[in-house]
Amino acid sequence: NLNHKIIKAPKLFHSLLEYSDGELIDTTITELMEADFVSSDLKLKTALLNCEFNFLDSEIEFITKSQRKVWMECSTSILFNDNKKPIGFLQFMLDVTPLKQSNLSLKDMNAELANFMYKTSHDVRGPIVNILGLASIGKMTATNNDILQYFTLVEQSTQKLEHIFNDFKEVSFILNNEIRITTFDLKELICELLESIFFNKGKDIKMAKVKVQINLPSNFISTDKALLKKLIFHLVENAFEHNSYYDTSFTITVSKKSDQFYQLLFEDDGVGIPEEIHDKV
Template sequence: MTSKDKEIQSYFGLIEKSVQKLEHIFNDFKEVSFILHGELNITTFDIKELIEEVSISVFRKRNKDINKALIDVEVLTDSQYMTSDRALLKRLVYQIIENVFEHNNYYDTELKITFEKENSSHYRMYFKDNGIGIPENLQKKVFEVFFKGKRSDINVGMGLYMAKKVVSRLGGELNLKSEIETGTTIEVILPVRQLAENLNYN
């Protein structure tokens, strides 16, 4: 650790990067374990507030200015409150929003997020961007663990894999449509959860 030999310092640098990558992988698998086996905590919360909170976190992670973000959130119902597991939904929204901007330009990419309560039993959310799009032959692969497409420099390829697991855990459905040089739309359909007897509003 005290060596001034540049070659030795270089090796230690490579070891540090490898350890950091393994730590990210370990943390992501802990997240997956929580998603699959953790108990659901159903509350009612403000979906616009959650999206704003997540967006700030995504941009802050890369030291980007959230004020320059081209994110538009539209609520197509009378209420912007949602009843579900807030922690799981936050993970879902985070993975989708981060994936959009990591694979495109943070300041040039437009993201339109639409939320609606389709009926008394289901919510529907759309995440539509005008990014580079995903080739048709890769559209199913993006939900596989460790898949990173052409970008080998970002995270460890667990984002949309975890998003899919969250939707499954909540008993919902996730669909993806994409066109090259046009953009990608992710549709999330989630059930309206039964109100708890002692409901927490947060």
């Protein structure tokens, strides 16, 4: 009701909070919530009473009888009588505890991984650089073809290890850096990345079948440049890494979906992923 007392609740709600059927009737619902969620729930209901919205969605953390946490996705609206006068609130709830717990566990694991990479990045990077340097010197000084081949294999394997290590560093970067919104020329950024990817592989970008289409009033967009740069780099590198650098037709199309969202579409004519395993991917 308008005093936030429960006047009707199904058996499942009682069961989830570990109460007997009917035991929660006349209980103030905010008493069942974790303290940090009480004020937000009251503000939401005030906004509904002021006719600012027809309904509002929220996430609420409840505390069970045994002090266990249960998370609910909640959609709240006003309950009216026959004369269209507000008499209470109607709240539809969905138990999302398993998903919430999985997300929290994932965040904890990501935080641990990021912390590990931060602490060990210098220690790991040093030996990798040393091995690459020694392999390069070995290739320059080796006179025996077999020895030269061994140094080449060591160099290639270490480069793969460096690539994996850099991927781990990407995770650390994303988790530990705040979003920084700047305005920049998107086409210029894409062209710089394309040239860098081809140059690093000893390829000539001028011989590639690459097209960049910016379907915007201006080439300038506002977003986190560093994160977008990493995203585009990995998608483009992956497209050419598993195809021919010169035979693959590759197109990047940028358009605006709304005031807040851009769409970046990456297309190539490579072999692709078999349709029967799309769902697994």
